[in-house]
Structures are given as structure tokens and as C-alpha cells.
Amino acid sequence: MFVSKLPPKPDFDMLAAAAPASADRRTFVLALMGNLICSWSNNESLFIYVLMILLRTDEASAAVVFATLNTTRARLDLIQRLAKIRISDKALSKDLTTLIERFSESTKVRNELNHCMFIFDSSGAITHTQSMRLMETRSSLRFGEIKALDESRLQEMLRTTSEMTKINRDIWDLLPRLEAHVCGGAQQQGLPTKVA
Template structure:
């Protein structure tokens, strides 16, 4: 008989029996991941308003353009390209770039926790994550990095949630200043010049 390459099936009865003792830890982890996804999604959606102002269109039209682009990277790339030709205030332009860079940093951790497999130990504690990405090194190709979901990692998620909340407030503060800057500015032929 050939040995299986599959992991051992969990003892679900033992996990269910042990789970009440570790529920607080699981609740903390799941709450943080939920908060991260919630804040990240709200921030991504706020970029619709940035796009609306840059394109000088209504919210529905901006949302259609936004949704037509099927990745966050493509959406932010469009916003940054439009900003280069529409925003003449260098400080305002740099502020938008900084917010987008910080949002992208948060995107990495959000993607990590949205696209992984969670390992639960025999007491029901979520103990590790395994990335769903292939990791290629000079000498090997392996499936997904395994990381412990320890206190340091929980702190990292907590900080990412706080950062997403700060970014949200900054985008809300940025929007009226962008609107004022773009209000009466007519595009010129110089807008497309480097």
C-alpha cells in the first residue's frame, strides 16, 4: 500500500471538545482579520471618490470605471496616472501617492490573511497560516510559506487595522482638498506632457 501524501484528517470530535477553552483566542484572531478586511474594503471604496473627482464625473460613472478594472492594482494605477496629469499641486500629489503607498502596504497583509490556509492545533487554537502562493527561491519551488499565528503576528494585524483606520480618515480629509484644487481647473495640452 502506498503512503498517502495527504495531511492527517483532524480529530474533529477532540477539536470540538477542546474548542470552548480556546474560544477567546480564536475570537480575537477572527475579529482582527474581519476588522482588517472591513477597513481595507472601505478604504478601497473611497478611491472611487478620488477617481470621480479626477475624471470630473458622477459617482455612478466613477464606480462603473472602478468596477470595470478587476484588480486593486489596476484601479490605483489609473488613479495615479490621472493624478499625474490633473493635479498641479505637488504637495497634494505627493500626499495622494503616500496614502496609496500605505494602502498598498496594508493590501499585502490583507491578501496574506484572505488567501491562506489556517492550521488549528489540537486545542482549537489557530496556530499557523500557510500562504496560497508559490514561493520560488534560487534552488527550489515550494508551496506557500508557513507562519506561526503567535502574539507578534496578532500585534502585526492589530497595527494594520489601526493603520487602515488612519488611512480612512486621511482619505476623507484629502477628498475636499482635491475637489477644491480641481474645481475650476480646465485641462490643457500640457497635461499630457512629462
């Protein structure tokens, strides 16, 4: 006899009837996720200006390079490689590396929430997430780690969003230093500072 491996279909009518009771918490959770994803996206976009400076080009050209690389990791790798050939100031190089590392840490939380399935209880509250990633060990392969969306996890989202706000300010503070170093050094060497 055939036995389906599909999970049971949710009782959507029951969930819709119960949802108003959990609306405040659900709205809070969704607002946290929205703030986190918006902050992350703004930070990632600021790396266009880092690319612009390191490539000694204009904003539109840097945006083309940025958009052509289809992953955040590829964009950050390019920035790190360019930094090795463009930045001779060790303190500035270290500051950029630290910013990239901090951003990469926040990316883990963002990716976890952006690439998961949300699990609701019978009252319509979001209680867990199930990762859409394969978890591979030496001896097994399993799909989708399930994690509680509990108070501890909500606090992690708040901390990550707060850290991303700090990262944003720190990138803005780094940009003029980076520009002065890269473009100022290029002018001293008689190199073009921008490509028309």
C-alpha cells in the same frame, strides 16, 4: 506501494470537544481579522471618489470603472496615471502618492490573511497560517509559507488596523482638496467638471 501525499485528516470530533477551551482566543483572532478586512475594504472603496474626481465624472460612472478593474493594483495604477495628468499641485500629488503607498502596505497584511489556510492545534486554537501563494526563488519553487499566529503577529494586525483607520481619515481629508484642485482648475480652463 502507493503512499498518499495528502496531510492527515483532522480529528474533527476531538477538535469540536476541545474548541470551547480556546473559544475566547479564537473569537479575538477572528475579530481582529474582521476589523482589519472591514477597514481595508472601506479604504479601498473610498478610492471610487478619488476616481470620480480624477475622471471628472459622477459616482455611478466612477464605480463602474472601479468595478471593471478586477484588482486593487489595477485600480491604484489607474488613479496614479490619472493623477499625473490631472494634478499639477506637487504637494497634493505627493499626499495622494503617500496615501496610496500606505494603503498598499496595509494591503499586504490583508492579502496575507485573506488568502491563506488557517492551522489549528488540538485545542482548536488558530496557531499558524499557510500562505496560498507560491514562493519562487532562482533555484526553487515551494508552496505556502507557514507563519505563526503569535502575539507578535496579532500586534501587527492591530497596528495595521490602526493605520488603516488613519488612512481612512486622511483620504477623507484629501478628497475636498483634490476636488477643489481638479474641478476648480477645470472650471478655470472652461472644461466640464462632471459628465452627465
